[in-house]
Structures are given as C-alpha cells and as structure tokens.
Amino acid sequence: MTETKKRAAGEGRGQDHLIDVRGVSRVYEQGLSKVYALDDVSVHFDSGEFTAIAGPSGSGKTTLLNVIGALDRPTKGDVRVAGRSIGSLGKSEGAAFRLQNVGFVFQAYNLLPVLSGYENAEFTVSLQKVSPKQRRERVMALLDRVGLAEKAHRRPNELSGGEQQRVAVVRALASRPSIVLADEPTANLDHKTGEALLDLMLELQREHGTTFLFSTHDPVVIDRARRIVRMDSGQIAADERQSEAA
Amino acid sequence: MWILAWRNLWRHRRRTVIVGSAIAASYALFLVVLSIEDHSHLVMRDTAERTIGGALRVEGSGFSATRSIEHHVPDGEALAAELLAHREVREARVEVELSGLLSSPRDNAGAQVRGVDVDAWPTVLDDLFLRVGEGTFLDPDDPQGIALARPVARDLQVELGDRVVLTLSDPQGEMTRALFHVGSILEVEVGGPEQIAFLRIEEAQRAAGLGDAVTSIGLRLYDSGERFALQSALQALVDERRPDQGLAVLTWDEVVPDLIAIIEIDRAFTLIMLSLVFLVVVFAIANTMMMSVMERTRELGLLGALGLGPWATARLVLYESVAKSAVFMGIGLLIALAGHAAISRWGIPIGEAGFDYDVGDVHIVEPVLYSHMNPESWLFASLLIFGLTTLAALHPAVRAARLQPTEAMRQWK
Ligand SMILES: Nc1ncnc2c1ncn2[C@@H]1O[C@H](COP(=O)(O)OP(=O)(O)OP(=O)(O)O)[C@@H](O)[C@H]1O
Ligand SMILES: [Mg+2]
Numbered sequence: 001m002t003e004t005k006k007r008a009a010g011e012g013r014g015q016d017h018l019i020d021v022r023g024v025s026r027v028y029e030q031g032l033s034k035v036y037a038l039d040d041v042s043v044h045f046d047s048g049e050f051t052a053i054a055g056p057s058g059s060g061k062t063t064l065l066n067v068i069g070a071l072d073r074p075t076k077g078d079v080r081v082a083g084r085s086i087g088s089l090g091k092s093e094g095a096a097f098r099l100q101n102v103g104f105v106f107q108a109y110n111l112l113p114v115l116s117g118y119e120n121a122e123f124t125v126s127l128q129k130v131s132p133k134q135r136r137e138r139v140m141a142l143l144d145r146v147g148l149a150e151k152a153h154r155r156p157n158e159l160s161g162g163e164q165q166r167v168a169v170v171r172a173l174a175s176r177p178s179i180v181l182a183d184e185p186t187a188n189l190d191h192k193t194g195e196a197l198l199d200l201m202l203e204l205q206r207e208h209g210t211t212f213l214f215s216t217h218d219p220v221v222i223d224r225a226r227r228i229v230r231m232d233s234g235q236i237a238a239d240e241r242q243s244e245a246a
Numbered sequence: 247m248w249i250l251a252w253r254n255l256w257r258h259r260r261r262t263v264i265v266g267s268a269i270a271a272s273y274a275l276f277l278v279v280l281s282i283e284d285h286s287h288l289v290m291r292d293t294a295e296r297t298i299g300g301a302l303r304v305e306g307s308g309f310s311a312t313r314s315i316e317h318h319v320p321d322g323e324a325l326a327a328e329l330l331a332h333r334e335v336r337e338a339r340v341e342v343e344l345s346g347l348l349s350s351p352r353d354n355a356g357a358q359v360r361g362v363d364v365d366a367w368p369t370v371l372d373d374l375f376l377r378v379g380e381g382t383f384l385d386p387d388d389p390q391g392i393a394l395a396r397p398v399a400r401d402l403q404v405e406l407g408d409r410v411v412l413t414l415s416d417p418q419g420e421m422t423r424a425l426f427h428v429g430s431i432l433e434v435e436v437g438g439p440e441q442i443a444f445l446r447i448e449e450a451q452r453a454a455g456l457g458d459a460v461t462s463i464g465l466r467l468y469d470s471g472e473r474f475a476l477q478s479a480l481q482a483l484v485d486e487r488r489p490d491q492g493l494a495v496l497t498w499d500e501v502v503p504d505l506i507a508i509i510e511i512d513r514a515f516t517l518i519m520l521s522l523v524f525l526v527v528v529f530a531i532a533n534t535m536m537m538s539v540m541e542r543t544r545e546l547g548l549l550g551a552l553g554l555g556p557w558a559t560a561r562l563v564l565y566e567s568v569a570k571s572a573v574f575m576g577i578g579l580l581i582a583l584a585g586h587a588a589i590s591r592w593g594i595p596i597g598e599a600g601f602d603y604d605v606g607d608v609h610i611v612e613p614v615l616y617s618h619m620n621p622e623s624w625l626f627a628s629l630l631i632f633g634l635t636t637l638a639a640l641h642p643a644v645r646a647a648r649l650q651p652t653e654a655m656r657q658w659k
Pocket of ligand 2: 061062183
C-alpha cells in the first residue's frame, strides 16, 4: 500500500524546515565542459524524517548530501539548516557545524584503522568535549544497543563489514546531531546485512527522533523509507511519501 | 588526539624507527661533540686563568696590550693588601712581568721573566704546569738566584750556579742590565710555558728600576664565575684608593681577548657543521612526514568530514612529530649520557702531540679529549633539535590542514 504524493520542487520556501535546500546548483568544470552535479535543486526535510535519496549513479545523490552536510559548497543557491545558512561557511566553521549538527555514515572506510571500535565510536563525542564519564556511558549504551558491546575493543580490521557500519552508525548518533547523513551505507554489504543495518537505523531513528537522510541504489532499502526523493541528472525527478512499510 | 597521533606514529614501524634513529643519533652526536668542545674550552679558560694569576687582574692600563712596564701599579703590596680585604677575593698576587733578553757567556735567549711573591702565590709552579728539576725555587737565602725553564737553560747552555745577565728597558725606556745566577731549573710539564724564567719579586723590581711598583696584581676569587660582577666593584675601589694612577681591573677574558675569540669561532664553526648534518635529518623527516600525510589522505579527509577542523588536523600531524621527537630524543639523550660518561672517564687520546698552541702568553696543550656537560649547551642543542624537527613537520601539517574532505575521500572510489 503506497500513498504517493508528488511535491513541486521549491514548495514551502520560507517555512521553518530543519533542512531547506533553495535553488542549489553545484557545477564542476571539466576542461571546457560543465557538469551539473546539482541543477537548481530545491527541497526540504523536516525534523524526524527518514528519507531515502534514490537515483542512478551520477545523478547527484552524494553531492546533495555533501552540500547539506557543509562538506561541499553550492555554486549557486543556499542551504539552511535549522534556520542557519551554511552555503558559505569557511573550512573551520564548516567543521564546527558538522561536529555539532551532523552525523555521517559513509559507504566504506568509515573507521580509523588505528583506533578500536569503541575509540572510533567515541571520536566525535570526544571532539565535542563531553566529559569522559558521560562520553563512555553514551557510547557504550549505543554500542550495546547495536549489539557490539562485546566487540568494542576490536580494531576495524577485526570487525565484519556490517559491524564496521554499525560502529559508524553509533559514532554518527553518539554526538547527538540533529541530522544523520548516510551515503550508500549498505552498498558494500550483502543484502541481508544491509537490510539489518537499515532496520537498525530505522529503529534508532525512532528512538532518537533524529532526521535521517540516506542515499541508495538498493530498491529493497528504498522500501524501508517513508519518503523517497528520486534524483536524475542533478535534478529532483520525484518526491514520494509512502505509509510505513512494516 | 594524542592517542591517535601515537598510534599513527607506529603504523610504519620500520620507517619510524629509521627516521627516529637518525634523530636519536644526530641529537646524541650534537650533545657529545658540544660536550667535548665544552671541555676543551674549559681547559682553555682554566689555563688562561691560571697563567694570568687569577680571574681578575689589576694593572696599569695598557700593560696587557703593550707589555711595557711604563704602565705599572705603584706601591703594589699596599694595594694588594687592600684588595685582599674584599670578601670575594681569595688571594691577591703581586707580580712584576718583564720581557727581556737573558745572556750567558755562551748564548742568548728571549724569555718572559716573572717576578713573583712565592708567599702570596705558593701554587705558582703548579698553576703554570711547571716542576722544580734542580736547585731550590726562589730561595729567600739566595736573592740573586733566577729560576729557568729547562728549554731556556738549554738555549743558554747554563747549569745550576752559572751566571746569567738580564737586559731590559726600565720604565723610562732606558736599557738596564742586572746580574743573576741560576738558582733552579724547572721541568716543563704538558701544557707548561717553555720560554719562562722567575725571579723573587723584589729582585725583579730592583732590576727593572720599578721601586715598590708592580706590573699587575692577580686576584683569585672564591668563585671566578663572579668576575664580571666583581670587576666594576673592584674598579670603583681601585679608583677611590688610587685616583689618577690610571689603573685598570681586567677579567682574564680581557687580558687574553684572542682566547675568547677563538672559543667563540670554534663554537660557531661546530654549530654550523652539526647543523648541516642535522639539516639532512630534517629533510628526511619532512619527507617521511609528507609521505605519511599523503598515504592517509582518505583518513584525514574522513576526520575533516567528521568535524575535525583544519587547525586540529594540522595539530594532529604536529603531535605525531612531537611524539616522535620526544621518544627518539629521549633515546638520543641516553646515548649521549653514556657517551659523555665514557669520554669523561677514559678520554679520547688524540695522538702524541695533541692540540698544542699558544694564545698570547697562554700555552694550551690537550693530548686527551674529555667531555664536560654544560647545561647551557645541552639545553640549547635540545631546543634547537626539537625546534627543527617540529619545523620539519610544519609543511606536511599545513598540507594536511588544506585537504578538502570531499576530494580526499573521493580517492577510494
Ligand atoms: N570532483 C568532481 N569533479 C568533477 N565532477 C564531479 C566531481 N564530483 C562529482 N562529479 C560529477 O557530478 C555528478 C554527480 O556526482 P555524485 O557523486 O553526486 O553522484 P551520485 O548520485 O552520488 O553517484 P553514485 O551513485 O555513483 O555515487 C557526476 O556526474 C559526477 O561525475
Ligand atoms: Mg554517490
């Protein structure tokens, strides 16, 4: 049972959305030609949403997530997060913004090989200068929640791909961000592990109320999302909402 | 952050150990070479001070430079007694220093003739690396007895009891002569002066027509390191007691300025040589640091994406460098301490002659090198090497800070 509701791009401008992408273009110059990784994209996300960004390879999913996470700067347009413009943050400001507001889960190589699972999970929290005791409680609770308490002392190369991604999810949530951005978090996992990870993210999202945005190719993964933004050639092709697929 | 830096340091264990060994070895070399040199300089300073008769010297201004007894200190004994009353002054040694020609019936010899007061300066022979070979040194019962260093006696072809004539110019520049006989012959130890002769001070005064004047008063202090502080105080005292006599209080450094110049040139040269050696090490450090930053582009990009700012990223790289320097400089320090202990104990013989040279009247001989730990040199070397190793990490650190997280992380795709 799917209830589809198309939305016009750019609708809701000026409202209080958590993430507000306004007419953003991101252009890469390649020699003489220009590549529009994002082409005048307007879209917004509200607090507590769990949204999949779907689309073929090269459609601009990663670029959109990077622009929202202040990892990349739009060539044109602006992005507002919680009312704050982040389109033109400097390097240091961008880093500070990410540290406080955004949790990241990447496709692979998420973890620092010289740190244990626990230390990796703790990394962003420790940068936030949370007291060691609080830090430990918070991180251990989350590791326990994802079933990794026992393996927390292991180095990444002693963890399976799925376990590594779970550590990354713990790290993304431990810093208590308002947004978690996950760029193809399941792409390197087998189907079952990927699904399990996604279910876990969904549960954690419900528990913490954090806004989740993740990009994916995987149709099964897409079905888990309540909202699907489909991209093509740097533009938003469709913005669908579906009732919860339980 | 320190944990991360520390673990990163040991990722390429072998590379770190190679670069680290270079740091440890060059740091140890730095310390040991400076310590050997410091000991050498200590010997030079000590020899100079002993030769001059003390850390400070009062003389008629211009005497050290001209050696002319026209510059002298009238009524030397009295002034010496007044100076000795100062609580920092341990001994005051009046002296008449003459340069003249000694003649025997068979030959002539130029020599430095020093009229000394053996009661005030009983260690004069030891201080000058001399030893009585024959006869009695400046026997009070034999005022006409002159003491000759063995080489002078050999030049003159004289033996104990033979007559010797001293020809010199008096304070007015007139030539005068005085007759003596050989009272003792002195053996020259390693480092001692060869062209030297001694008279009882009153005989030297008489021979030179100086009356009760002396050419200098050597002041031995309780702490010769205080000589600069004391110099002006004693100068004031001398000016007050003896206005208008044109007397100068000099440190030994001023009496033999060439020696200080040599020490300084020596040190500068050594530092340049060592720094050149170390520059190679710095280059190696900079290179490996750069390599390790480049290898970790993706990881550093990840750190940036997670919210580690550019400054913190640079700091991370610098921490690695600091940790590396600390560990390997620690090892270098241990090596240097062992080297220093061994060299101070056994020394490094440098052949028959060793170093042998004269600076002014100071004759310096060093057949064996030893080591002396001068805290200033050690601190200087440590700061220099720590500074340079950290500087070597600066460029890689800046490169790390400049990485764009998105570009850096794209690398694995
Ligand atoms: N640094 C870059 N330089 C040049 N072109 C780039 C750069 N980064 C991205 N692009 C281009 O921008 C477009 C969008 O890239 P993006 O990585 O956002 O796509 P994607 O949807 O994430 O694809 P994938 O599913 O393969 O990850 C692509 O055509 C890509 O080639
Ligand atoms: Mg992508």
